[in-house]
Amino acid sequence: ESAQIRLVLADLQKQEGNTEDAIKNVSIAFEEPSLDVDSKIQLLAEFRSSINKADLQDLSLTLAQKLTEVHPDVADAHAVYGDILYAIGKKNEARKSYEKALTIDESNFALWQNTLQILFELNKLDSVIVVSENALEVFPNQGALYYFNGSANLQKRNYEEASMMLEQGKRLSTSNLGLVSAFNSMLGDAYNGSKEYDKSDRAFEAALDYDPENYAVLNNFSYYLALRKDKLDKAEKMSAKTVKDNPENATFIDTYAWVLFMREKYKEAKKVMEKAFETGNVSAVHYEHYGDILYKLGDVDGAVEQWQKAKGLNPNAELIDKKISDRKLYE
Structure with a gap:
């Protein structure tokens, strides 16, 4: 009846290649409440790394589920179960596990991040906004939370809310230049959406100062300038560079053709647009x-x-x- 003895036996069986019996003994040990949850989590990690992938999914899910059943009030148990569900592509189930863990321990920042990442991947933007606002009540100085909130508001075209959150996140992320650049990239889009064009241009310029080959920024900046018929020479240079370095990207090609169109270079624009059709992704x-x-x-x-x-x-x-x-x- 000793969980510890069963684990020793399982380890010996695993070393001998007797995986089936090892799994049985580990499963029995996982059902024993006296075996502390940290030991079980460590053991689960070891098994996941030492057995073949064909066995990984069923074993990991079984053990992790037992972990939550035997230790329902331990946040880490639900978090590990969420990690495994996410790893095998069961995102919605993973989200529920993370949310359960958060009801037990809301002080785990990684859980908030994981939950928000899944919500974003599931395109649940309203939920991203609500959850990130809840997270900010616990972690008001975490720039990543403002990033999630601002990005979701931006996609929903709530431009003023997006700008406010992104600016605050940028102020809190000065030690991470890459994250600051990401904030500037989105601020360029947000300020363009609210027709604050000077702020939009400055944000895009700042993003390009950090990474001159940020093609998403080069493309968006060029397209917005073309729509405004402003700084078209600059727009053409940026867009030409983007297409040169990404010749199969139909979206970038379309932007370049549109910049040429706005410059009244219609014959050139026609040739460029025809290249977009050649990609087969229009x-x-x-x-x-x-x-x-x-x-x-x-x-x-x-x-x-x-x-x-x-x-x-x-x-x-x-x-x-x-x-x-x-x-x-x-x-």
Whole structure:
């Protein structure tokens, strides 16, 4: 009946290659409340690293689940179970385990981070905002929490809320230049969304000062400048560099074509946009932009054909019906 003796026996059996009996003895030991939870967690880690992957999933889940059943009031037990669920792709179940752990011990910052990461991956943005706000009540000086909150608000187009959270997070992250750059990148998007263009430009510039080859920033900055018809020479240089270094990225190619379009370089824009179609990874925006370019080149029939393709992929695109019915470009 001794859990410790069973663990010694299991270790010997594992060394002899008798994995099946070793697992049985470990499982029995895990059901014994007298064996402390830290020892079980350590043992679980050792087994996960020493058996083949085919056995890993079932064994890990079984032992971790027993861990939570025998020690239901121990946060680490639920946290480990969440880690294993997440590792095998069961994100929603992992989230529930982390949340259970947090009800027991909300002082574990890693649990908040793990929960938020999963919520983000599951695209539960409202939950990200709520959970990060709860976490900030416990950890008001953790920049990462402002990052999650600001990012979720940004994706929901709550630009003012996003800017406020991101600025606060940036102030708290001055010792981590990489994180500061990430904040600046999102602030560029947030301030552009709220039409605070000077602040947007400064944020993007700061992000590029840290990493001149941050292609997402180069692309977004170029596109926003093109939409505003501002600093188009700068936009063209940034976008050209992005496409040169990422020749198969249809989104970056579309931005470059659109910058050229705004510079009234329609023939060049047409050639560039056709390269986007060659990637085989295009969207409604590509067809609509291509139609706009063809219209400027005098090919109205071709333009309408492309706009119709765009409508087929995105019936709710702004102005697309008006463009098609009037056979005219509206910007």
